[in-house]
Amino acid sequence: MSRAASPISSDPKFLKENIKDATKLLKDRARDFQGIPIPKMQEALKKMAAMLKRCKKDKTNDGAIREFINQINALEREIFQPILKELRNTKLGFTEYLNSELRDLFGDISNTISNNLPKQKLPLFNKVDVQEPLSTVNSSMGNKLQGFMGKGQIILTTVRSRSSGEERKELDLRGDVAGQDFDRDDGLEPHVYEIFRICPRFRILLLGRSGVGKSRLINKIFNITEAEVSHHRAGNANIEKEFTSLENPRFVLHDSRGFEYGNEGQLDEVMTFIRNRTEKGRKESERLHAIWLCITIPTGGERLLETGDEEILKMSRGDVPLIVVFTKYDRLITDAEEKVDADWEPNNPTCRVSELADKEYKKLCVRPLESASNNSESGPSTRHVYQRVSVERGYDSYLLELIRTTAEHVSTGVRAMWAIAQRVDAETSRDASIAIGRQKYWEALSTSVYFKDKRLKNCLWALHVDTVTAWNFFDPHNCLCSQSMMELLSGIIAELNDDNDPGLDVSGNPNQALVSGVSQVGNAGAALFGMSPTTAIVVVPLGVVVLLAQWIHKVYAQTPGIIRCLMGYVLDINFVLWKLFWFMRQKGGVQPVTEEIVRDLLASFNASEQKRWMHHAVKNFLKDAGVLERLRPEVVLGEVIRLIKEFCQESGTLEVN
Structure with a gap:
């Protein structure tokens, strides 16, 4: 097996050597993975090698070529090496989830290069201009690889057969939310991973x-x-x-x-x-x-x-x-x-x-x-x-x-x-989120069945990924599972962690937002929440939001504040995604979710009357429920589902173009 491609030098005279090393790397990986059923990988390796061959004929676009080689090195570091590390020891399989994610990644790489590969027939003087096609390829590869990495890392895991109970070792994609320090040994993972396997x-x-x-x-x-x-x-x-x-x-x-x-x-x-x-x-x-x-x-x-x-x-x-x-x-x-x-x-x-x-x-x-x-x-x-x-x-x-x-x-x-x-019926997506949640973690919001001794941010991560996955937006940049979205949502619901708050005062300023860099609520976002597009919001630095979200670094405990926060998180994220569904419908066509859209929607939500009503309902539920009632998992689960259906039921109020 070959060494990784050489570090990319800015000196033009070394570029030819970099191309040679990257080409050899791709050929070696094609040989290493021969016979291993990773869909689309062999095809993508061949397409990348073909693009490098065209790069040899380009004399003017060193920067784009170096970036392409950097993308190949990232694949080597994040995907090829973790797989090879385990395959050297024993022959392993891949979980259905990892298999499908790899198929998406390499399928996208293969298709993008196919659509942008310069013609084989060389123009006059034997030169090829790869600037424009490589820019497209580099952007697509970078986005897809970033999305893959945002879902975790390739690790060896133990999978138990549901029918026979037999345990086997398989490679899986496990991990954090866009770089969060997720403890993979705490036993928590999104329930959708089990479904996808x-x-x-x-x-x-x-x-x-x-x-x-x-x-x-x-x-x-x-x-x-x-x-x-x-x-x-x-x-x-x-x-x-x-x-x-x-x-x-x-x-x-x-x-x-x-x-x-x-x-x-x-x-x-x-x-x-x-x-x-x-x-x-x-x-x-x-x-x-x-x-x-x-x-x-x-x-x-x-x-x-x-x-x-x-x-x-x-x-x-x-x-x-x-x-x-x-x-x-x-x-x-x-x-x-x-x-x-x-x-x-x-x-x-x-x-x-x-x-x-x-x-x-x-x-x-x-x-x-x-x-x-x-x-x-x-x-x-x-x-x-x-x-x-x-x-x-x-x-x-x-x-x-x-x-x-x-x-x-x-x-x-x-x-x-x-x-x-499916991506047409918001109620079906909402009910999918409920079905996935109630199969495992939602029923444990007020108990220690799954969350005992677990850090709250890991509990939230499992809840978050389950919900976002159920809604299945076109999110190529993984914006909805980003660390910033989790922190912003956690900051928005931090008020629910105050055990001394009776939950009766809803007269606070509804226009105070916890989103950095947004000076006024966007037109579409405001319309979704019944607000004027000119509604002014107070911009609080992101660092303040992070401070408000410090409660997520605690360990789970069966306190009213923690239970309120977990209930509020599940309710808020489903409501925000419900609104996002109608916002994307209003945009029309196949539109990707962007970080700007997510931040604007969170700002609109935090400034809305609906948020105050929802948090008020959560506070009053635990205030009115006795100690024994709020510790009964079926009672808490029933209230969460009731609130989601109550607030996520209006028809799309925006006309689809």
Whole structure:
């Protein structure tokens, strides 16, 4: 195994040697990891070596080249060496969580270099200009690697099989929040890590002919860009091919694109795939979790179901639901508007347009589908599940119905993963956060079951990561799991730690903010909290915020102040993320979360009436509850869930552009 690439010198005459060392490093790592199932790694290593080859021909952009080599050295330090250190001793596996994170990282590196690699054919005088493409590659690699490092470090861990109880050693990604001194020996880790080790992604099969709107539906449900789906469309039609998105890593898509059901051989291939992926005994991470059969609502007298559709509907699929998705419902609405000469009222299901469109939908889709429900392999009582959708503006309520119907019918073990993967329904995301929290840590907020002798910042870290992960924002820079966000939130709820505060006075200044560098609440952030965009806020230096958050360095104790703070933290972060959901919806499209957005939203929240009401409710709950009541875990858990649902229930008040 080779040494790491040489330290990068600023002397131009050493750059050639640096490129040579980095190239050798990549080749050695490709050999070292040969046969080790780390998805996309070999491909990324080859792409990085190809970029270095182009760099040899560039005579003018030394700075960009050195930065690229620095990125390679960072990969060596943070990923390659920790893996090699353990692999030298024994052959190890990787947890599903680490595997999925590595796949995302190396997939992004490979795709970014592919899209920015200078042409192989050299221009006149044998020179290549790598400045612009390398700048893009360096920025992307740096951001992705920083996000990976923010989730922890690669370490050896012991994993216990839930079925057999057998223990085995595996490499895992464990760690802190963006550099916090997290004690990995205290036994605390986010519960989502346990979930991801079993199944890190929701796996869905999309069936249907070309032109039914499958790509746009996937874009909408998972909030990814058309470009990513188009890239998949350009590939072959192998149903085994996995489509994953770097913008939303929590789902895997299989597509029947290219299969014509009139071709018996291709239909057999689809059916064989379904049987193999739904069989008992297959690892949860490899099984299908749902099937969507997409069919365009017929409007010209054409047949609803093809022979292949009927064969698929008759199949036995075990506990994997097949949902028939009738697309382009907006066409029926448009036809109805023309017939009754009236406008559609989306929020009025009894309006003439809605009633006529619904009548046509039942005639064209529901009744023919129900008549095809007989003689299935699943038994005579098989009832097909179906939903109508449109991806056009104004039809989001139908997408919500599809999301909730899917959640209702998938197996219990992957319901949380589905809720995490989708990005349309705020209530489903909120309920995913509740479900994950109540499975482990939320029920222990007032007990020492998990938190005994643990530092509070480690307790908060586990609560924080569970919640942020459940909401699954597009956060390439890991802003929502940053140390600064934890400190700012901890400072905001520090007032709950005062055991002498009766919790009755809510007349304090609501405009005092604990965010450094923000002079007034942003327009969108203010609107979300019902405030004027010109609301002035008092800027307090970040150092003061950190001082207010000193309570998190204590050890957990069953005191009213600590219980209030833990309850308040869970309530506050869910409420802030609820508001962030609607803020990002208002921005429209696939938009990344930024540090500026997070800070502005926290400033708006801290200056809001809602924060005072929420903290007032937490204080009064523990004040009114007796000692025995507040130590009963089910009582505290019930109150936390009640408050989250009470405050996170209003509809999005911002119009989506």
